[in-house]
Amino acid sequence: GRAQRWRRRRRRRRRRRPRPVPGPGDYLALDLGGTNYRVLLVRMRPPGQPPEIVENVYSVPGELMRGRGIDLFDFLAATIADFMAEHGAAHLAENPAAPLRLGFTFSFPCEQRGLASARLLGWTKGYSAEGVVGNDVCQLLQEAIDRRGLAARCVALVNDTVGTLAACALEDPACMIGLIVGTGTNAAYVERVAAVDKYSTELPAGESRVVINTEWGNFGADGCLERFRTDLDRQLDAASINPGRQTFEKLVSGMYLGELVRLAIQQLVSDGVLFDGRMPEALRQPMSFHTKYLSEPAHCGPRPAAGPPLDMMTVRCLCEAVSTRSAYLVATGISCLLKRIGSPDDVTVGIDGSLFKFHPHFPQRMIDKINELHPDAKFLLRLSEDGSGKGAAAIAAMA
Structure with a gap:
């Protein structure tokens, strides 16, 4: 990945209370989120x-x-044993005392x-394994590890957004927000325990902060984002597999932005103002306009044969409008979190996801909107990759 940083302004940082850092040592991380x-x-x-x-990738059999x-879970434990043996590290999981x-x-x-x-709470992404919903997945994993005879202990269950924050904090102790804006979107931030009504878990002595996973992809389910939605957004939502849910995610994430552009093209073609009223064959099927086209500065999407320059300029403008709205809405959420944190010092936002990494203008548009909404904020946007791996291990190291 590109080790890039985007900073609003450089200011001398005030002295911070030292944050815990993971000590040297070996740690395992498991990442289960799909096939x-x-x-x-x-x-x-x-x-x-x-x-x-070092890592291995395994396919989870459909059965x-x-x-x-x-x-x-026995399969997960078996892959751990195979992985450790393959990499000459089996001895690391042989001492029950450590x-x-x-x-x-x-x-x-x-x-x-x-x-x-x-x-x-419920399976997604094609999983339906019985006997898991309603049960503690950490306990199920630990029991499988114990059946396998491995000396390993599951000490942390990690959301990938929280992992993004942790991975960034390894290199930058000022990181207090983790953001994913790619196929989906979510954010996590560091909060004072006193401000969390539902928090009841005992903290280590001297600790007064916890990480909150916002699950902001579902923000707007109560209708509060209606002023930002168009008829095309409502059309996309109605045709999705989860109508009325993940409203914010459908406005900003990579899973949906390409389809929004395609629906806009379809509408303009139907109105007779684009491509002489004929929908390009390559764009007739839903989801056929990939979000990656929005990240290509030279052109947007598959170019129809002999497409008039004015028509192609219109498509490019549609791409710009949809991606700019996404960046502005994400920036609005980050601005709210910066205000919530209320730190007088610089705050780093660790970010992962294809939209932020590959869209040439997405980071700067975020910066511009945060500056507009929160002029006094001192912040740095920093690429933070592999939260589900490096971040999970870092959290395990500090648990």
């Missing part, structure tokens, strides 16, 4: 040195995704009851 599944061994090094990471939950610490990125809806306790 592919990762196992990572992360070797944390002294402060200032990047961690060493395990839809079969018995105990078989799915079990290998493990961070588990589990990208499904959960009610988190503690750092290493989370109840699955």
